[in-house]
Amino acid sequence: MTMNQSNTPEKNTLVEKIGPLITYTRQLAREAEHFYTQDVDSIIKDQDSDPKRIEHCLNGILDFCFDEKMLQLFKKLCRYYYNIDSVATSEYVFFYKDMWDNDK
Numbered sequence: 571m572t573m574n575q576s577n578t579p580e581k582n583t584l585v586e587k588i589g590p591l592i593t594y595t596r597q598l599a600r601e602a603e604h605f606y607t608q609d610v611d612s613i614i615k616d617q618d619s620d621p622k623r624i625e626h627c628l629n630g631i632l633d634f635c636f637d638e639k640m641l642q643l644f645k646k647l648c649r650y651y652y653n654i655d656s657v658a659t660s661e662y663v664f665f666y667k668d669m670w671d672n673d674k
Contacts, residue, residue: 599637
């Protein structure tokens with residue numbers, strides 16, 4: 571028996587345990603996407619330049635940037651915020667890279 575074959579039951583058990591967590595995480599990301607999309611769209615539509623509101627939104631979105639749709643929302647708000655505060659926006663890009671960029 572090879573090493574890979576001997577680990578198969580353990581891997582199956584791990585997948586069984588992690589599977590529901592992955593499903594829940596994806597559901598949570600969809601709920602966050604719904605909530606934050608409304609907020610981002612409102613900020614942009616209203617041309618809101620309040621750094622506290624924008625940064626609060628970016629902070630929340632950043633937690634979900636493992637998800638492609640949330641990452642796109644993060645980028646959308648960063649593009650908007652860049653014209654208001656390029657330094658703060660750059661910091662958020664670095665925060666993203668520190669948290670989620672696997673190419674380190």
